[in-house]
Amino acid sequence: MMSSKLTAEYVRSLIERGKRLDGRKLDEFREIKINYGVSEKAEGSAEVMIGNTRVVAGVKMDIGEPYPDMPNKGVLVTSAEFLAMAAPEFEPGLPGENAIELARVVDRGVRESGAIDLEKLCLVEGEKVWVVFLDIFVLNHDGNLIDAAGIAAIAALLNAKLPKITEDYEIVRDELTDPLPIKDIPIPITIRKYGEHLLLDTTALEEDVLTGKFTVTTKINGNICAMQLSDGMSMTKDEVLQAARMARDAATKIREKLFKDKLKELKKA
Amino acid sequence: MSSDSKTEIVLPGDVLYKGKNMLPGRGTYRLGDEIIAKVVGLKAIKNRTVSVIPLAGTYIPKAGDYVIGEVVEIGLNYWLIDINSPYQAALLMFDLPEFVEKNTDISRYYDFGDIVFAKITNVTKTKYINLTMKDPKCKKLIGGLIVHITPSKVPRLIGKKGSMINMIKNLTGSKILVGQNGRVWIKGGKETLAAEAIYMIDKYSHQSGLTEKIEEFLKKELEKEAKGEINAEKEE
Amino acid sequence: MPKKKSEESKSNNKGAVRPDGRKVDELRPVKMEVGVIERANGSAYVEFGKTKVVAAVYGPEPMHPRHLADPEKAVLICRYNMLPFSVEDRKKPGPDRRSIEISKVIKDALSTIVALEEFPKCMISVDMVVLQADAGTRVAALTAASLALADAGIPMREMMSAVACGRANGKIVVDLTKEEEDAEDAVDVPVAMSSLTKKIALLQMDGDMTLEEFEEILNKAEEACSKIYDMQREALLNKYEKEGKEVNINDE
Numbered sequence: 001m002m003s004s005k006l007t008a009e010y011v012r013s014l015i016e017r018g019k020r021l022d023g024r025k026l027d028e029f030r031e032i033k034i035n036y037g038v039s040e041k042a043e044g045s046a047e048v049m050i051g052n053t054r055v056v057a058g059v060k061m062d063i064g065e066p067y068p069d070m071p072n073k074g075v076l077v078t079s080a081e082f083l084a085m086a087a088p089e090f091e092p093g094l095p096g097e098n099a100i101e102l103a104r105v106v107d108r109g110v111r112e113s114g115a116i117d118l119e120k121l122c123l124v125e126g127e128k129v130w131v132v133f134l135d136i137f138v139l140n141h142d143g144n145l146i147d148a149a150g151i152a153a154i155a156a157l158l159n160a161k162l163p164k165i166t167e168d169y170e171i172v173r174d175e176l177t178d179p180l181p182i183k184d185i186p187i188p189i190t191i192r193k194y195g196e197h198l199l200l201d202t203t204a205l206e207e208d209v210l211t212g213k214f215t216v217t218t219k220i221n222g223n224i225c226a227m228q229l230s231d232g233m234s235m236t237k238d239e240v241l242q243a244a245r246m247a248r249d250a251a252t253k254i255r256e257k258l259f260k261d262k263l264k265e266l267k268k269a
Numbered sequence: 270m271s272s273d274s275k276t277e278i279v280l281p282g283d284v285l286y287k288g289k290n291m292l293p294g295r296g297t298y299r300l301g302d303e304i305i306a307k308v309v310g311l312k313a314i315k316n317r318t319v320s321v322i323p324l325a326g327t328y329i330p331k332a333g334d335y336v337i338g339e340v341v342e343i344g345l346n347y348w349l350i351d352i353n354s355p356y357q358a359a360l361l362m363f364d365l366p367e368f369v370e371k372n373t374d375i376s377r378y379y380d381f382g383d384i385v386f387a388k389i390t391n392v393t394k395t396k397y398i399n400l401t402m403k404d405p406k407c408k409k410l411i412g413g414l415i416v417h418i419t420p421s422k423v424p425r426l427i428g429k430k431g432s433m434i435n436m437i438k439n440l441t442g443s444k445i446l447v448g449q450n451g452r453v454w455i456k457g458g459k460e461t462l463a464a465e466a467i468y469m470i471d472k473y474s475h476q477s478g479l480t481e482k483i484e485e486f487l488k489k490e491l492e493k494e495a496k497g498e499i500n501a502e503k504e505e
Numbered sequence: 506m507p508k509k510k511s512e513e514s515k516s517n518n519k520g521a522v523r524p525d526g527r528k529v530d531e532l533r534p535v536k537m538e539v540g541v542i543e544r545a546n547g548s549a550y551v552e553f554g555k556t557k558v559v560a561a562v563y564g565p566e567p568m569h570p571r572h573l574a575d576p577e578k579a580v581l582i583c584r585y586n587m588l589p590f591s592v593e594d595r596k597k598p599g600p601d602r603r604s605i606e607i608s609k610v611i612k613d614a615l616s617t618i619v620a621l622e623e624f625p626k627c628m629i630s631v632d633m634v635v636l637q638a639d640a641g642t643r644v645a646a647l648t649a650a651s652l653a654l655a656d657a658g659i660p661m662r663e664m665m666s667a668v669a670c671g672r673a674n675g676k677i678v679v680d681l682t683k684e685e686e687d688a689e690d691a692v693d694v695p696v697a698m699s700s701l702t703k704k705i706a707l708l709q710m711d712g713d714m715t716l717e718e719f720e721e722i723l724n725k726a727e728e729a730c731s732k733i734y735d736m737q738r739e740a741l742l743n744k745y746e747k748e749g750k751e752v753n754i755n756d757e
Contacts, residue, residue, distance in 0.1 A: 227710035232614075237705065237724075280742075281661040307660040324745050
């Protein structure tokens, strides 16, 4: 859509020589910035910028019923929306399959990594638990949305505090108490490929030219907790394993850079 | 490379040939040194070309095919013809055998719903399809009846060197035109009986000795008619 | 089943068998049939143990709505759906977020093998319905869809087979049941692999595993996919061998 056939040709021929339009190496990330607390009304929020890509995530807490099969655990509800302002090709309306996929991939990463200590969010077993609403919005789309959304999600969760509750389990909105109990820092890393070349942190233009993506979410200990291959890309077994290692290493770097203090604290515990 | 060589059923992804001495034909593609099948069908080797004759699928138009089509849209100087494929074909004014005067209402030649036996002259990459009526075999089909069979079973209906279709024509006295697109036009003679036989071929195409079975069926029916056991079909 | 046990101890050194008595690399009983829906251009039924799925293919046919047509290739439409009574607690009919995501990843996977470029401006629809669910419904659906596409005569560069592998009760196993999926330590990795070039086109995962375990899971999945492919092949030939024998090839 945004790239003519000849631009595509140029992007591809650069990749074949191990180069990219913005001068990065194939496995190099753009600069990542986080602004915490973009909304004071939220129990936690964070805005993440990867290059021009801009994603905001917010956490609202509520009290609700637990799932019947997990009576002693809090509930996580994740949703995502690509705002129409984020790119000319985005349309207003209900989330499409790409937004649903993004929300579910980010959700699986947070959930399966055990990042939120859901057992600590139980108030009355089988009756009352904390419900964590994690809402993600894409404000500007310049590629690598899943990674940006995943980082924004964990940043918002780390930023979140539980509101005060009365004895009757009524929420007092303007009084925040303890931080949300966080046990891990899952980071999703998305790999795209051209021929045999694997790329990290692709821009919107690069994504327009390349087909497909593979997201691997890893935990602090390097274990994998979620994966998703989609958008019409197929890979050999060796490529998949290579991509998984790349994702683990990139996630380790990002964690050390962006979440240094929390990482230290978690590693000690 | 006799075409009578045993028929081998292949599936998408099957390696049909290894080496550089053959060309990939219909229903195949080349992957490195190999020629690979991409449809379920029968492997056929002819003139250094490996191809797969499909056993299923909708009709895919091909230049040179004769098809039976129906007029579904009339433009200023063209008709759009439904040819039982995902793509409609265009018949241009200039491709009629007769000369068409400027500014005539072309529906005088072919109107909505008219049926034609036409030849495909061109299929572009983007699937624009051109028909012609200039071929001597082509004509507007008036009267008679049309039956549909699975397009991939057309060769079975025709039979070896036309053995099946000629047998039906001879026994029923009908004129029969077979479109490669799976439509069959029957006129004259015992039309209904011919249609019954054609449906049987579509249904039992996998049975062996089918020509004999169809012949037997037709003869029995004709016998019954002669004896007055069933009402004789009025012949056109 | 004393005999099963002895086989088990030979085939892997971990000893114990799985809840349903299978070996770690053993599939559930698989049933496949091609051509089960008369009106569709192609169709297939697939059973992985108690998981039962039907897939039907319509097309290629003109894309509608027309403005969504792609001038360069066919649009592949995949719909995966669970019947309300296919699961323990009634599922509300119609698509939900889970089924939209599954439909998408199945579409993405199949689009790597279907020769969509041969049908510009058209659509090809694949409908998959889960009749009964006991885990592995998306991989059974994809396996059935691949059969149905071939049955519809749609050109494909190769076939595709899918299976879920993972970890349950401390063992790396293939083709997990719901019971195994619910194990405390469960890891679920649905994998689809193409038959000829062995490319992975669907890969999802949830759970917690090391890279080493992942490699073992992928190896097991590759083996299992090739077993499933052999069965797909048999199912297709079963339908077409009879039909094909008599077709005259002189006509070409």
